[in-house]
Amino acid sequence: MPFRKGLHQPSSGKLFDDYVAGGAGAQPLTVGYENQLVEWVLQDAERWKRLEANAPAKPVILYPQPTVFSAHPLISIERQADDLIDALMSDSLLEMAWEDHGFRGPLGTIGKARVALLQSRLIERIDAVLPMPDAPVMLALLDRLAASRASAASHR
Numbered sequence: 001m002p003f004r005k006g007l008h009q010p011s012s013g014k015l016f017d018d019y020v021a022g023g024a025g026a027q028p029l030t031v032g033y034e035n036q037l038v039e040w041v042l043q044d045a046e047r048w049k050r051l052e053a054n055a056p057a058k059p060v061i062l063y064p065q066p067t068v069f070s071a072h073p074l075i076s077i078e079r080q081a082d083d084l085i086d087a088l089m090s091d092s093l094l095e096m097a098w099e100d101h102g103f104r105g106p107l108g109t110i111g112k113a114r115v116a117l118l119q120s121r122l123i124e125r126i127d128a129v130l131p132m133p134d135a136p137v138m139l140a141l142l143d144r145l146a147a148s149r150a151s152a153a154s155h156r
Helices: 012-026 034-043 045-054 079-088 091-101 135-154
Strands: none
Touching: 012 034, 034 045, 034 091
C-alpha cells in the first residue's frame, strides 16, 4: 500500500507475503528480515530456482553495518519456566531455528548456511550490531517522521 496515503502494512510479514505473491512489479522495494527470505527459499525451493533463472529483478539481502537485531526476550516469572529458557538457548534448538527458519540466535552467532541455494546469499556471522534505540528515541524519530510527512503533504 502506498505510504503517501498513510496506510501501512500491519507487519513486515504481510509486506513480505505481498512481495512473494506479486513479485517486484507489485512491491519493487520491500524491507524485511533475513529469516523471511530464508524461510521462503526453504519452503519453496523450486519457485526460488525459477525466480533466480527468469525474473528480471531478484531479491537481494543487504547487511547494513552496523545493523540492529530484532529481539524477542523471554522473561521467566515462575521458577518452573527457567528450564524453557535453557532449552531455547541450547545448541540443538538454536541450530534448528537457524536451519529451518533463519533465526540466527544470540548476537548472530549461528549463520553458516547449509542449503546450497542460500550459501552465496547469507553472510556467516554478523558482528557489527547496535541495540535498538530506547523508547524516547524511537518516539522522537516517529514524531520527526510524522512532521516531515505533514510538511510534505501541505506543500502539494
